[in-house]
Amino acid sequence: MSLSCFDLSVVYGQRTALDHFSLTLEKGEVRALIGPNGSGKSTALHALAGLIKPAKGKAVVGDMPVASMSRRVLARELAFLPQQPTAPDEMTVAQLVRQGRYAHVGLFGSYGPEDEKAIDWALESTGLSALADRSLQQLSGGERQRAWISAALAQQAGILLLDEPTSFLDIGYQVEVLDLVHRLSRERGVTVVMAIHDINQAIAVSDRISLLEKGKLRFDGRPDELAETELVQQIFRVKGRFVRMSAESPPHFDVELARLRETTA
Numbered sequence: 001m002s003l004s005c006f007d008l009s010v011v012y013g014q015r016t017a018l019d020h021f022s023l024t025l026e027k028g029e030v031r032a033l034i035g036p037n038g039s040g041k042s043t044a045l046h047a048l049a050g051l052i053k054p055a056k057g058k059a060v061v062g063d064m065p066v067a068s069m070s071r072r073v074l075a076r077e078l079a080f081l082p083q084q085p086t087a088p089d090e091m092t093v094a095q096l097v098r099q100g101r102y103a104h105v106g107l108f109g110s111y112g113p114e115d116e117k118a119i120d121w122a123l124e125s126t127g128l129s130a131l132a133d134r135s136l137q138q139l140s141g142g143e144r145q146r147a148w149i150s151a152a153l154a155q156q157a158g159i160l161l162l163d164e165p166t167s168f169l170d171i172g173y174q175v176e177v178l179d180l181v182h183r184l185s186r187e188r189g190v191t192v193v194m195a196i197h198d199i200n201q202a203i204a205v206s207d208r209i210s211l212l213e214k215g216k217l218r219f220d221g222r223p224d225e226l227a228e229t230e231l232v233q234q235i236f237r238v239k240g241r242f243v244r245m246s247a248e249s250p251p252h253f254d255v256e257l258a259r260l261r262e263t264t265a
Contacts, residue, residue: 001077001158002027003191007057008047010040010215017043019215020057027158028189030181032202035212036236041195042083044212045161048193049080061159075103079155083163083195085148089137093147096136097122100154122154125180127173141168149177153184160184162194166201178205199232199253211235227251 003025010018018040025031033041046052048059050066059066061077069077079100087096100122101115111119123129126146136144145168152160162181166174182205184190196202202209203223211219211226213235219226226232227242232253239256 001062001191003048003059003061003078003159003193005044005048005057005059008044008054008059009056010043010047010052011055017215018047018054021047021212021215021217022057023048023193023210023217023220025191025193027191028185029208030185030192030194030206032206032209033193033195033212034197034199034202034209035218038214039212040215041212042163043215045080045163045193045195046082049078049161050074051080072103075155075157077157078159078161079152079157080161081148081152081163081165083167087136090135092133092135093128093139093150094119094123094132096147097128097132097151097154100151103155118154118156122150125153126150127176142170142173145169146173146177149180153180158189159191160193162192164195164197166196166198174201181205199236203227203250203252224251227253 005021005023008018008021009016021040021044033044035041043052047054048066050059050069061069061074066074097119098111101111101118104115105111123132126149128143128146128150131139131143136147139147149165166177169177178201181192181194185192206223208221209219209223209226210217211231218235219229219231233240240254242251243254244251
């Protein structure tokens with residue numbers, strides 16, 4: 001199932017958080033949304049998920065406007081993981097992940113073999129099978145984040161929206177989550193839109209990158225095309241350059257830290 005948005009604008013009071021934002025994604029594509037804090041990444045994800053009513057424009061799943069779809073029907077096509085999800089602390093990991101199947105469960109709430117298989121796969125994919133019976137309050141920040149990712153995976157939607165999915169994770173689990181995102185796109189054809197702060201992680205895992213600044217789309221294209229511009233330096237206000245370890249390797253943004261070293265010496 002494809003996901004697109006056309007001329008989306010979101011306004012909070014006097015502030016325009018998203019300004020005429022348009023995006024078209026192909027099935028199985030990984031799209032990274034990058035930009036400084038307040039650039040509109042999270043707002044764009046909420047608008048795509050139908051959680052914010054735009055002042056202008058629309059988001060479309062397939063040929064169906066998101067605004068016209070019921071939450072249950074939309075949940076079968078699209079899963080959204082916000083940056084700071086909440087659930088009762090006494091809920092167990094398994095209970096949380098089971099919530100991800102609500103759009104597929106029948107009228108009387110009975111879980112069938114396919115539901116149980118999806119739940120087991122989601123727990124295993126995020127390394128949480130051994131923690132399934134633990135309550136959320138017993139988990140570390142990283143483990144709790146993986147539990148929410150597992151719940152989103154259990155939904156088995158064809159479109160996955162992730163707002164900073166590697167937050168609170170140490171580097172090992174960051175790599176595992178990004179590898180999982182890549183495998184979902186390649187092996188299962190899942191379309192992924194991911195807001196992420198780390199530019200090099202975005203480059204490593206995404207097919208295309210969308211760079212936002214103050215609610216406006218400043219760049220939309222392949223990672224290697226972004227590396228040929230000066231937009232990262234301009235928009236993030238940092239000194240640095242893109243380098244390659246080899247002709248085949250993806251570009252890597254190397255931040256100039258000379259002044260930081262001087263001030264801390």
